């Protein structure tokens with residue numbers, strides 16, 4: 001996976017400098033509302049986002065946060081109340097969907113049930129006025145890309161869910177779009193199939209180095225696996241956008257910390273900051289943490305009254321109780337998950353903020369057992385408390 005990602009980013013960088021500086025996709029202060037007046041739902045508020053040619057950006061957020069609305073605004077299925085969407089240098093806000101040249105794949109496949117696979121793939125080509133003589137070759141190429149060449153004569157009902165989704169992807173690719181939009185394309189598949197389709201999507205992405213992709217998902221593992229950058233959404237707004245690595249290692253907000261990987265967020269008091277290293281107090285015990293300084297003047301941790309300490313469940317060490325420097329704690333619950341065990345642990349003095357801890361193997365310690373909790377070096381990072389940063 002990392003090999004593909006590295007090559008992919010290099011390709012994207014080359015494309016960016018070689019072609020032009022216009023992003024492949026631009027959302028410029030887009031507002032979308034459903035309904036009118038008091039009963040209206042604001043589904044997208046001042047939404048700004050740019051996707052470079054060849055780049056894959058995941059729109060990640062909980063259900064109802066406005067992800068599909070953003071995609072629909074770009075594809076032309078919904079009209080923004082204000083703002084603009086651009087493809088390259090072209091403002092497409094007022095263009096009908098078929099004139100935008102965008103490939104779209106949705107969760108429910110949306111294949112025509114009465115058409116065979118090849119006809120389904122050819123359908124979009126006709127709508128895009130591709131010459132008749134060219135259609136056969138394009139359909140074969142698109143089906144080959146998704147490993148569906150032998151199935152051209154079948155009807156959608158004769159295919160599994162995963163195969164139907166491959167056909168839907170082939171249909172989107174057949175028009176050779178510069179921009180591909182995928183809206184939760186794996187959500188209807190079972191867990192095992194989702195994993196193998198994810199690998200196929202990674203390969204597809206590597207095979208289309210010039211195509212910009214916007215990938216909507218509520219599943220952080222899909223976003224981490226596929227995206228060059230992740231745009232986190234909440235309540236119709238963009239919360240944070242950055243590379244997966246940056247968002248994971250140094251979450252700019254508590255929402256992103258929790259949504260991307262289920263972080264523990266502990267109330268703490270910042271005692272001292274030296275460079276990017278902080279000494280904090282958690283329930284009276286001193287702990288060292290990273291103090292990110294991403295943007296100049298963004299966060300002054302020492303005067304930050306409500307900083308939170310962000311620790312991933314796998315980055316917590318459970319040690320003997322009363323070990324020097326460890327936070328005294330008690331096990332509240334354990335859930336065996338096969339290769340690991342998830343423990344819920346209450347820190348002494350912070351019973352209202354229990355933390356989740358993942359340990360490898362089968363941990364059979366009973367609820368009530370005393371333990372010590374330690375955050376290894378660089379395992380804890382400061383995150384602004386909600387509402388504390390403008």
Ligand code: ADP
Pocket residue numbers: 034035041042043061062063064065066067068069070
């Ligand atoms: P997501 O894709 O992140 O789950 P959506 O963009 O589908 O979110 O929806 C954002 C908000 O807009 C939600 O509150 C949803 O209920 C509302 N919404 C979406 N589509 C419509 C519609 N056609 N009519 C009215 N409200 C809608």
Ligand code: MG
Pocket residue numbers: 067068069
């Ligand atoms: Mg949606």
